[in-house]
Amino acid sequence: MNDLRRLRDRCAIVGIGLSRFGKVPGTSAMGFCLEAARAAIEDCGIARDTIDGVLVLMPAQMGEQHGWASRVAAYLGIVPSFCATVDMGGATPIGMLQMAVLAVESGTCQAVLCAFGTQTNPQGVIPQLFGSPWAIPYGDIGAITFTAHQARRQMHEHGVTSLDYGHIAVQWRQHAMANPQAQMRKPMTIADHQASRFVAEPLRLFDCCLVTDGGGAFIVTSAERARDLRQRPALVSGLGQVHSAELIRPWDDGRGGGREAGEQAFRMAGCTPADIDVIQIYDAFTPRVVHDLVRYGFADWEEVGRLAASGQLTVGGRLPCNTAGGLLSEGHLSGMNHVAEAVRQIRGTSTTQVPDVALSMCTGFGGAPHEAPPTVAYTAAILRAP
Amino acid sequence: MFTIDKPLPAVTEDGAPYWEATRRHQLCVQRCERCGHLRFPPAVLCPKCLATEHRWVALSGRGRIFSFIVVHRPQHPAFFADAPYNVAIVELDEGPRLHANVVGCANADLRIGLPVEVVFEKIDDEITLPKFRPCAA
Numbered sequence: 001m002n003d004l005r006r007l008r009d010r011c012a013i014v015g016i017g018l019s020r021f022g023k024v025p026g027t028s029a030m031g032f033c034l035e036a037a038r039a040a041i042e043d044c045g046i047a048r049d050t051i052d053g054v055l056v057l058m059p060a061q062m063g064e065q066h067g068w069a070s071r072v073a074a075y076l077g078i079v080p081s082f083c084a085t086v087d088m089g090g091a092t093p094i095g096m097l098q099m100a101v102l103a104v105e106s107g108t109c110q111a112v113l114c115a116f117g118t119q120t121n122p123q124g125v126i127p128q129l130f131g132s133p134w135a136i137p138y139g140d141i142g143a144i145t146f147t148a149h150q151a152r153r154q155m156h157e158h159g160v161t162s163l164d165y166g167h168i169a170v171q172w173r174q175h176a177m178a179n180p181q182a183q184m185r186k187p188m189t190i191a192d193h194q195a196s197r198f199v200a201e202p203l204r205l206f207d208c209c210l211v212t213d214g215g216g217a218f219i220v221t222s223a224e225r226a227r228d229l230r231q232r233p234a235l236v237s238g239l240g241q242v243h244s245a246e247l248i249r250p251w252d253d254g255r256g257g258g259r260e261a262g263e264q265a266f267r268m269a270g271c272t273p274a275d276i277d278v279i280q281i282y283d284a285f286t287p288r289v290v291h292d293l294v295r296y297g298f299a300d301w302e303e304v305g306r307l308a309a310s311g312q313l314t315v316g317g318r319l320p321c322n323t324a325g326g327l328l329s330e331g332h333l334s335g336m337n338h339v340a341e342a343v344r345q346i347r348g349t350s351t352t353q354v355p356d357v358a359l360s361m362c363t364g365f366g367g368a369p370h371e372a373p374p375t376v377a378y379t380a381a382i383l384r385a386p
Numbered sequence: 387m388f389t390i391d392k393p394l395p396a397v398t399e400d401g402a403p404y405w406e407a408t409r410r411h412q413l414c415v416q417r418c419e420r421c422g423h424l425r426f427p428p429a430v431l432c433p434k435c436l437a438t439e440h441r442w443v444a445l446s447g448r449g450r451i452f453s454f455i456v457v458h459r460p461q462h463p464a465f466f467a468d469a470p471y472n473v474a475i476v477e478l479d480e481g482p483r484l485h486a487n488v489v490g491c492a493n494a495d496l497r498i499g500l501p502v503e504v505v506f507e508k509i510d511d512e513i514t515l516p517k518f519r520p521c522a523a
Contacts, residue, residue: 133395134427135485137515140473141461148455149475156453156498201456201470245433372427 001260004239004268009384011101012226012233013218014111015044016340021214021331022183025121029059032117032215033072036336040217045230046111051219053082053103053112055096057334060089061122072115082108089366090282091241092116093216093335094379098239100220110221116336117215132372143284144208146369148200151287155202157301162202164305165286166193169206169328171308172283176325178351183210183331207286209327216336218343223386234346237359238271238382240264245373258365258378262296265380271359273297276382278345278354279319280338282365283326292363293319296380315354323352335364339381346385358385392464394513401428403442408514411506413447415482416440426482447504448521449478454488454496476502476518490519 017039019032027035033056041048054076056069065071068085082103088095093114100112131141154160170190176182188206196205226233240261266272273296281292293299298319299307312318324330324341331337342362344350360383367377397405407414415426420437424445431438454474460466474488474496488496489505502518509515 132427132485133401135473136393136462137395137509137513138473138485138487138517139392139457139460139462139465139468139471140455140485141465144461145455145457145473148457149453152453152455152498198456198458198470201458203455373429373433 001267002264004264005270007101007105007236007239008268008270009235009237010223011104011220011236012223013097013236013339013343013383014221014226014229014231014233015040015046015219016343017041017043017217018181018333018337018340019117019215021181021212021333024213027119027213029117029119029122029215030072030075032119032213033115033217034075034117036117036215036217037072037076037113037115040113040219043231044219046219046221048076048078050221051078051111051113052080053100053109054078054080055083055099055112055114056085057092057096057116057336058085058087059116059118061118061120076113078113082112088364088377088379089368090284090335091364091366091377091379093339094239094362094364094381095241095377097218097220097236097339097381098241098379101236101239104220104222111225112220113217114220115215115217116334118334119213120211131370132374134372135370142370144200144203146374147285147287148203150291151202151207151285154287154290160287160290160305162194162204163190164290164308165207166190167308168286168289168313169193171313172322172326172328175314175323175352176329179324179330180351182325182329183212184325184329203285203287209284209332210329212331212333214331214333216333216340218336218339232347233386234343234360234383235386236381237384238265238267238269238380240268241377241379243367243375243377245375258292258295261378261380265382269359269382269384271382276319276359276361277357278323279321279361279363280323280326280342281321282335282338282363283322283328284332284365286328288365289321292365296363315352320352320354323350323354335362338362338364342381342383346383359383390464393462394509397512400430404428405513407442407444408506408516411514412444413504413516414442414444417443424480424482426484445478445480449476449502449518451475451488451496451498451500451502452477452483453498456493472496474502474518487517488519489517
């Protein structure tokens, strides 16, 4: 396993920004990217000339557009010495955070802007069919079917139920109802969840994340430089990532499933799962929450299904999760909103604030589980209050 | 009437022997000549030992359902008329897992561990899709 301990608390997320998000037709992916980037710059008050690194998450629906990150930099009037478009799907925000920390710590950059924007109905882009040529002909298309298989295995191997998933969705919705920015703020009951239609059985509509137009951004610089900026810095204490080729269950030799990403992050931060005060889990679908809670060591299979129903995943419980509503109810900004919320928990500005947060964690999940061979990318970050 | 064709696999050099075999009603995968690993999907090298030498070998076509889903809201319009339809991940007796529909079985009767055997459905002159149906254990 790698050893990132020398990077512990050396850098900080100093600025966060989200664009308008939800159903926002007409605004381009680039437009959202720039809107969020500007918000992040204004949030921390950093001089634009200090930003010499730009990393941008590759939007899923953009067609063939080379130099995406360079173009984001150009529109912002930034001339970076380090600039890349990053393709790890929902694992990208934390992947970019890790790249940013490496860039700052190596002296490559003074400050790195990480950004993302997406328009789900882009003009002038031919929608692409996602998926493996070995699965698409059977109608197994996209991330939903992959996760439905994963849910089937969770149910079969570990007795997780649709009700367990439902209680996660309901808890997240309660968090979203407190968040004025959230896309879905209508109350949801467990009966609503159980009555929602199947999308890909065993997954129901309310097991699935939202479709969101919008963008997010954050800025990373050294802990030293962070002291001169406007906001309370969120020190980057732990980072981990792992990419594996797995078809529904982790590799037979015990690797995979994201465990290594957690182990790397906990080792770097010098803490254990029990030390984490709040977490934003990459919840593109409810079974992802179950998966990460187990694979990162927060719960075992016997208890994980009952945690949401017994109030353990909110303030006052064992591990408050997805306190802004998550991808399920706040909006699907590919996890950029999770990084923002993890930072807010450090600042004390969440709409579902956990008291006295010292360690705020965030996970990412992406890659290309629906391609051939199916690959997944797991990322994990632990932020520390200064 | 206006119809949308279902997407078919693009036949590449790596995968062409797979589709040649399905036309003969055989389910074949690559076996590494160096380490014996059976690999699917097809690739130019072995993910276990990186050897390129390989042989296409016919499998029994028998296996068990590892996972199954029932798609109610297809992500492609060509499948709308089929919904709700199943997609299984079949674990073949020899090890590889592949996606396929299970035919000859009500969706409600699908279960993990159900023994299945391959059947072949001709789509056009190039593509014959392997699918599976329940069989005796």
